[in-house]
Amino acid sequence: MKEDILKYGLPTLTRKTLIDMYAMMLRIRMFEERIVDLYPEQEMKCPVHLCIGQEAIATGVCLNLRKDDYVFSNHRGHGHALAKGSAMRPLMAEFYGKVTGCSRGKGGSMHIIDVENGILGTSAIVAGGIPMGVGAALASSIRKEDRVTVIFFGDGAYDEGALYESFNFASLKKLPVVFFCENNFYATNSHQSARQSACRISDAASAFDSHGVCIDGNDAIEVYKAAEDSINRARKGGGPSLIEAKTYRWKGHVGPDADYEKGCRPKEELLYWMERCPVKVMREFILSRNAATKDELAEIAASITDEIDDAVKFAKESEYPPLSDLLTDVYAPVKEPL
């Protein structure tokens, strides 16, 4: 441990943490890339919003969370789920609309749920998870459980009123919640500057007398540190924080293709951010500090490939939900005849 501190500069950032972060980022990247490869087969039954380019955020945050901490996610949520502990099989099966999926094949990529790992359910509604996340944090505060809730949302959700109402309430009650904005500068094709006058998202925290920081979302270590600080603060009763992490999505808003071909965004912008690939940054850091060898990193990649192969096979071989599933889970099952 002491040696780790000398080498990597942070008490919590052990060699193991570094490797875990790299492995998780790579796991998210390779998972998403497999979707890119498979999507043209047209067997996946739902639209997919990929998070390639943004892997450092889910990873740096969730590595600071306990299994019983809560995460509220959004339409771009594959990375959040994997980083929080979800297995690949139920995710992949969900995208194929199979009954073995995390949402029993009824919800698809935008409706990820993993109760055991603290993901209580996701919807497509931008900012829809924010008030619910605050409610979960309120519950843990009332019950005096030291659970922290992290709410992920995009720069688009910053436009919605739900954020402000929720933040105000969370701050008033000093709730154990972290508002985490993944600022990738775009909501669909609309640039942040076309939607916001100030473009300083983290500054909003000061209006609610809370902690706010703006960080480089492509640097997993920076994300890790900022998240650790805010999560500890929340757990100790210090109230909510707002972290804004600047990043970039490499693919189009939805689907497996890059969108510069369609003229949605300038190609130079993408190239600039690809240079600052979060996985590459981490890999170089690890190798430069001799925290792992190239062979060790290659082994990690190989085991991820196996995990993905297995998940795809599982998804493809699983059954579709029976038609009777249409009517389930609208209400609690009726035990006695009404």
Place this chain on the structure above:
Amino acid sequence: MGKLNIVGAINSALFEEMGRDSDVIIIGEDVGRDGGVFRVTEGLLERFGPDRVIDTPLSELGIIGAAVGLAAYGMKPVAEIQFMGFLYAGLEQIFSHAARIRSRSRGRFSVPMVIRTPYGIGIKPPELHSESSEALFCHMPGIKVVVPSTPYNAKGLLKSAIRDPDTVLFMEPSRLYRSIKADVPDGDYVVPLGRASILQEGKDLTVVSWGTMLHKAAEAAEGFDAEIIDLMTLKPFDEEAILTSVKKTGRLVIVHEAPRIAGFGAEVAALVAEEAIEYLKAPILRVAGFEAVVPMARLEDFYMPSLERIKKAYERVMRY
């Protein structure tokens, strides 16, 4: 006369109405530079400029609320909400304000705005991208509800909606957007609100439907001498057209995509029960969606009223 799909027909209605009346403006997410999720507002920004085609932040309550204020001020906003499920985030401004300002101001102000939104199962994502919640809006006094079914009536109805002095919810069947191409007159014409159209005359059975389902209901009617009514405006709806037809046929089947319970079909059935029960030869049947959240993939196909389910209902009423 040119052939247009529903996207093109709505687009041309917007072009013409904006050209005709400088108070007509468009407001919504990605409606300008992007031309909207379904490209319905394409070209309007270039033609009419950013004061009249306004890209907004991602904020449904803000969009609808701003449109209410614009309309009360005297303008004629056409607000676009990307999917019907996203409208729920703006309901407060519709139900609590748009619907009531005429009454609240004792007739001194009105809210002549249109809210356009794609509805229904159409492009595959489940849940909130496939909503068909017309009945909620029909229930609220002060709001009109319109659902086109063809390029021709889409254009004519939207023009009427824009010129209407009150708030109109204009529900665009996303499944039909590009699937039907038909003749649409070039010049100005309107299809009046509040009037149904008889798609096909018949003697044995009256079928009432709207939007996407109208086409399925018509397809299923092959082999039946059915009179098919395209309701088009759900609120206020054409009671006379329905009663006249049912008095002739003595049988009524209503087909809609929304869940059956408290769906708009119940209102149509109640009208006939109240006003024409002595003409009925058979029970009134509804073919509708289930009491369920629209799921994806195969279950989605099962959710939609199928040709078989509709035919069965026709057969059943014909047995009387």
